[in-house]
Amino acid sequence: MNFxxxxxxxxxxxxxxxxxxxxxxxxxxxxxxxxxxxxxSAIGGRIQEVEGIAYAAFIVPGLxxxxxxxxxxSNASFAIYFPKFIGTMYEYLSAPIxxxxxxxxxxxxxxxxxxxxxxxxLATATLFVDLTILHPVSMLAFLILTCISFSLLGFIIGxxxxxxxxxxxxxxxxxxxxxxxGGSFYSISMxxxxxxxxxxxxxxxxxxxxxxxxxxxxxxxxxxxxxxAISGFTALCLGIIWLIFRTGWRIRS
Amino acid sequence: xxxIVSVRDLTKTYAxxxxxxxxxxxxxxxxxxxxxxxxxxxxxxxxxxxICGITMPTGGTVEVGGHDVVRDWRQARDLIGLVPQEIxxxxxxxxxxxxxxxxxxxxxxxxDAHLERLLRDxxxxxxxxxxxxxxxxxxxxxxxxAKALSHGPRILFLDEPTAGVDVELRRDMWRVVERLRGxxxxxxxxxxxxxxxEAIADRIGVISKxxxxxxxxxxxxxxxxxxKELRIELAEPVEALPDTLRREGLERVDGGQALVYTYxxxxxxxxxxxxxxxxxxxxxxxxxxxxxxxxxxxxxxxLVKEDAA
Numbered sequence: 138m139n140f141x142x143x144x145x146x147x148x149x150x151x152x153x154x155x156x157x158x159x160x161x162x163x164x165x166x167x168x169x170x171x172x173x174x175x176x177x178s179a180i181g182g183r184i185q186e187v188e189g190i191a192y193a194a195f196i197v198p199g200l201x202x203x204x205x206x207x208x209x210x211s212n213a214s215f216a217i218y219f220p221k222f223i224g225t226m227y228e229y230l231s232a233p234i235x236x237x238x239x240x241x242x243x244x245x246x247x248x249x250x251x252x253x254x255x256x257x258x259l260a261t262a263t264l265f266v267d268l269t270i271l272h273p274v275s276m277l278a279f280l281i282l283t284c285i286s287f288s289l290l291g292f293i294i295g296x297x298x299x300x301x302x303x304x305x306x307x308x309x310x311x312x313x314x315x316x317x318x319g320g321s322f323y324s325i326s327m328x329x330x331x332x333x334x335x336x337x338x339x340x341x342x343x344x345x346x347x348x349x350x351x352x353x354x355x356x357x358x359x360x361x362x363x364x365x366a367i368s369g370f371t372a373l374c375l376g377i378i379w380l381i382f383r384t385g386w387r388i389r390s
Numbered sequence: 391x392x393x394i395v396s397v398r399d400l401t402k403t404y405a406x407x408x409x410x411x412x413x414x415x416x417x418x419x420x421x422x423x424x425x426x427x428x429x430x431x432x433x434x435x436x437x438x439x440x441i442c443g444i445t446m447p448t449g450g451t452v453e454v455g456g457h458d459v460v461r462d463w464r465q466a467r468d469l470i471g472l473v474p475q476e477i478x479x480x481x482x483x484x485x486x487x488x489x490x491x492x493x494x495x496x497x498x499x500x501x502d503a504h505l506e507r508l509l510r511d512x513x514x515x516x517x518x519x520x521x522x523x524x525x526x527x528x529x530x531x532x533x534x535x536a537k538a539l540s541h542g543p544r545i546l547f548l549d550e551p552t553a554g555v556d557v558e559l560r561r562d563m564w565r566v567v568e569r570l571r572g573x574x575x576x577x578x579x580x581x582x583x584x585x586x587x588e589a590i591a592d593r594i595g596v597i598s599k600x601x602x603x604x605x606x607x608x609x610x611x612x613x614x615x616x617x618k619e620l621r622i623e624l625a626e627p628v629e630a631l632p633d634t635l636r637r638e639g640l641e642r643v644d645g646g647q648a649l650v651y652t653y654x655x656x657x658x659x660x661x662x663x664x665x666x667x668x669x670x671x672x673x674x675x676x677x678x679x680x681x682x683x684x685x686x687x688x689x690x691x692x693l694v695k696e697d698a699a
Contacts, residue, residue: 139464145494149483156482224478228537231442231472232495233464389446 142234146242147249150216154250161250162257165204169258172200173265176322187324190353193266198349199321200262205255205280206287206316206341210308213247213291218298221388230389236382240292247288248281255280268352275360276351282367283344287312289374296387315341325357340366392456393417394469394545394576395441400450402436402600410436412600413450420544423567423577424605425587428597434580435475437597438547442472454545468496471543475550475580477530479537481523485514488522489536496541508536511566528559535563539570546570548579552586564590588612613656619682620651620662625675632672640665 154161177193184192220226229239262268270276291308298304319341325333336342347363350356356363381388395418402411410433418424426434439445441452443463452459454466480488489505509515512532517525522533531551538546548567552560567577567590581587587594588608595605604611627646639652639661653660669676 139495139497141497141499142495145491148494149480149487149491152487153482223481224474224476225480227439227444227472227474227478228492228495230444231467231470232492233467233497234495235464385446389444 139234139238142232143238143242143245146239147246150243150246151249153216154212154246154253161254165208165254165258166261169200169204169261170265172196173262177265187327188353188355190355191266194268195324195349195353196322197259197262197266197268198352199316199319199345201255201258201280202283202319202341202345202348203316203321204258205251205283206312206344207308208254209247209251209284209287210291210294210312212250213244213288214295214298214304214308215291216243216247217292217295218301218304221295222301226388236378240289240378240382244285244288244292247291248284251284251288252281255284270352271354272351276348279344279348279351279363279367282371283348286367286371286374289371289378293374293377293381296381299387315339316345319345320357321345340370343367391420394420394455395578396451396453397437397441398451398453400437400440400452401448402433402440402445403448410600411440411447414597414600414602415450416595416602416605418576418578420576421571421574422592423571423579423590424593424595425591425608426578426580426595426597427582427584427587428580432597433600434597435549436600438472438549438578438580442470442547443467469544470547471538471541471545472547473534473538473549473551475553477527477534479522479530479533482521484519484521485509485525485533485536486518488533489540492537493540498541504542505536505540508539511562511569512536513562527554528556531555532559532562535566539566543575545576545578548577550580550582552581552583613654617652618655620653620665621680621682622649622651622669622676623678623680624648625677628674634672635665635668637661637665 173193176196181192186192187195220229259268294307295304298306318336319339320336325336325342325346328336343358343363343366346357347360347367350360350363380386395416397414397416400411400414401409403409412433414433414437426437428434436445440447441454441459443459443466447460452466455469457463457466457469459466480491483491486505486509489508490500493501493505506515509518512535514529514532514536517529522530525533535548535551551563555563570577579587579591591608593605594608594611596603624647628642628649629646631640631642631649641650641652642648643650651662651665653662
């Protein structure tokens with residue numbers, strides 16, 4: 138195992154993050170505050186509470202998940218696409234590093250950044266609402282698993298992408314709608330029965346539900362199912378990456 | 391001693407059907423400098439890429455330091471440093487961090503003294519804290535070389551290192567190469583500058599259309615094919631060569647306006663002194679003298695043409 142290489146990649150990626158720390162830090166804080174103003178105060182003024190939880194507090198897990206998923210995906214996809222774009226991929230291919238180690242470095246860094254942003258948003262949220270976390274360990278576990286699995290997804294997108302448009306395509310067309318329709322801002326039970334069935338096919342529902350359970354002890358789907366869903370998603374991404382590296386698809390000629 | 395790089399019947403056919411390497415076999419001894427010459431698209435870069443692990447071979451084997459590059463890739467790649475043809479660097483990171491990063495990829499412990507020496511040798515020390523994007527093209531190329539040497543490789547690949555490079559950098563680069571040669575590092579370079587191969591390489595290999603046309607010691611190649619022509623312009627044309635001047639290698643050209651004498655530069659006696667004395671004795675007035683090389687360039691062009699015919 139080449140730990141030196143994993144650490145070199147991880148540190149280089151984190152250095153990129155810290156170079157733009159202000160943007161990395163300020164932008165999630167501002168957007169979260171805006172969400173709270175719009176959803177929490179404006180809409181929350183009418184909805185009051187969902188399933189016995191104040192609406193402003195109810196949306197916190199969804200808000201955190203929304204940012205974490207999009208940040209993890211875009212960070213990881215950009216990180217691996219960039220060497221392809223500027224031509225430094227040769228360096229990774231000719232060094233004594235396995236593909237597993239490359240993935241570990243890149244995905245580890247992308248997941249760390251997403252986790253950092255998730256925690257910042259959580260901290261921002263406490264400025265607006267009273268928040269109690271019923272199951273902090275499970276909350277952290279869900280958060281970390283989501284950071285990792287969506288970084289893996291981003292990594293796949295970055296390898297697949299042939300240009301910057303494609304790099305933006307999946308996050309824009311797939312992830313954002315799935316997150317918005319995944320019960321970030323409402324409970325699934327608030328939907329008409331037909332839409333409740335459709336929603337069951339949205340994997341993000343399981344993640345947000347499980348994450349929300351960690352906060353309030355209430356969930357749209359059983360916690361075990363949520364855990365199974367996120368583990369399955371992580372395993373699927375790992376499998377795809379393993380296949381990509383085995384075949385050298387879009388990486389090695 | 392076993393060769394440090396051993397290429398056996400290597401073939402590479404790309405997905406599009408293009409055969410870049412067509413049964414290449416080549417042994418490279420430890421500590422030698424070998425230059426690979428060939429026209430664009432001959433397969434030089436593909437050969438290097440396959441040895442370094444960037445491209446997967448379609449057939450044949452490559453061993454580096456006794457390690458198969460496909461099976462024992464980690465051990466094989468550990469010995470290699472590669473300077474690619476195209477400039478490709480992380481633009482937002484500093485020179486120092488760029489070089490340190492590569493050392494990290496090869497799992498070497500931090501060694502600031504080694505990196506400092508490297509940067510000083512390549513006249514990069516003053517620029518160590520500059521971002522790569524702020525550097526000139528020549529400086530970026532120096533960074534590429536520093537990166538390739540950051541982990542102390544036993545084998546260094548230089549893919550067209552002097553293409554579009556100024557005199558100063560070329561001089562710095564050859565100084566580094568000389569030092570590496572002294573340390574026993576094996577160097578494999580591809581180049582279009584034939585004089586460069588002639589000046590620096592122990593052996594020269596010529597590649598064309600994915601095949602090795604020849605590999606020979608530079609001096610043997612030069613001796614075999616390194617002939618020179620002495621052109622003697624005469625003040626007055628001569629009708630025929632006087633008997634005293636008749637000898638092997640001397641011809642009357644341009645209707646007797648000039649004489650051309652072909653000789654071997656490596657021979658013990660070139661015969662020039664005798665010829666000039668005989669010219670004077672024959673009473674011929676000389677207007678001008680010039681010599682020209684039958685250089686490696688001509689050899690090379692000849693070989694490639696032969697192959698095309």
